[in-house]
Amino acid sequence: MIIVDTIQQLRSTLEPYRKQGQRVALVPTMGFLHEGHLSLVDEAKARAEIVVMSIFVNPTQFGPGEDFESYPRDLEKDQAQAMQRGVSILFAPSAKEMYPAQSLTTVSVSEVTDRLCGASRPGHFDGVATVVTKLFNIVQPDFACFGMKDAQQLAVIQRFVQDLNMSVEIIPCPIVREADGLALSSRNVYLNMEERSQAVVLNEALTLAEQALQTATNGEAVKEQVRSLIETKPLAKIDYVELLTYPSLEPIEQLETAMDCIVALAVRFGKTRLIDNRMITIKRGERHVSDNDER
Structure with a gap:
């Protein structure tokens, strides 16, 4: 597994695979991996020769008083799990790498964000839609795998991919649960x-x-x-x-x-x-x- 932390490194690493015609699948995560994340890797491997996993706790999708600073992180453990599961490239950028200057551009999806988490977390899905768009532009994947547990997030991503004519195919993946039924999170x-x-x-x-x-x-x-x-x-x-x-x-x-x-x-x-x-x-x-x- 190749580990990179800059956009240029990632693009350079992917270039020879693209020239060989190999398909690329993206698994976007915020890290602190569990079996739910790793099941997305399995789906990605079934569809593409190269699997890119991103680990990035995106500050723009956290509102005031939410748990950005305390959000669980363990990059060393994540790297070991990703390697064991068969990730080809792990992309773990810093916030400065993803947002080197104040961003004046935001991707915003209306209507499907009006309810559920969108109603109680204003601005959350603008942050999600913007960072996922950035990841799609950086990686240019053929496929991107997302878990169904964040169903509204999935609906938002499906909508802007459709509306903006993006070429990536979005793959919804099943919720993974503990033995007693609690959804992994x-x-x-x-x-x-x-x-x-x-x-x-x-x-x-x-x-x-x-x-x-x-x-x-x-x-x-x-x-x-x-x-x-x-x-x-x-x-x-x-x-x-x-x-x-x-x-x-x-x-x-x-x-x-x-x-x-x-x-x-x-x-x-x-x-x-x-x-x-x-x-x-x-x-x-x-x-x-x-x-x-x-x-």
Whole structure:
């Protein structure tokens, strides 16, 4: 595995592979890698000869009072895991390398950012869309792999790639969970023992929603069932429980005969804000859950 920390080094390293016609896949991360990140590497390796993983904690997507300074970091461990999993090139730039001067250009996506995390974290998705666009321009990948746990982020990226006619193919990848159902997240390390034990209610609530949607006709009633279950855990503080179309992320009031939807959650346990979701294709009389979970 080749490790680089400058844009010029990365471009120079990729050039001979491109001349040989080898395909390039990008796995963008903020580091502190877990099995969810590494599963993206597996998908990337299945599609391309060269896998570039970026590790960059992007300051522009963190708002005031959020955990940028304390966001977990362990580059040495990340390097070992990336090498073991088969990453070809690890790109670990500094903030100064990515933002050498005050940036006067921002990529902003409207409508799909109006709800969920976009509503409670103003400016967050401008930071995400801008840094991902920069990574696409730097790496020029054929494919880019993103986890479904950050479903709104994925929808935002899919939208600007479509709107800006980018040539990269976006590959959505399944959520990876612990044995008890908690979605893997770098922020799970913040949870104490009691918070961790109560956080499994998120997956339980999604399972409840999945079951309720088999027969429900009213979306608000399903959301209320989900809220009630989460609120049985005293440490849980709900940010949102939403039932939306996907990928347009429009509210659903009445469930139709056939539709694709996402049940999305954001809940705080102590100081830690966790997100989770499940995508469901509803067909009245039968119900199919899309393969976005590894169980």
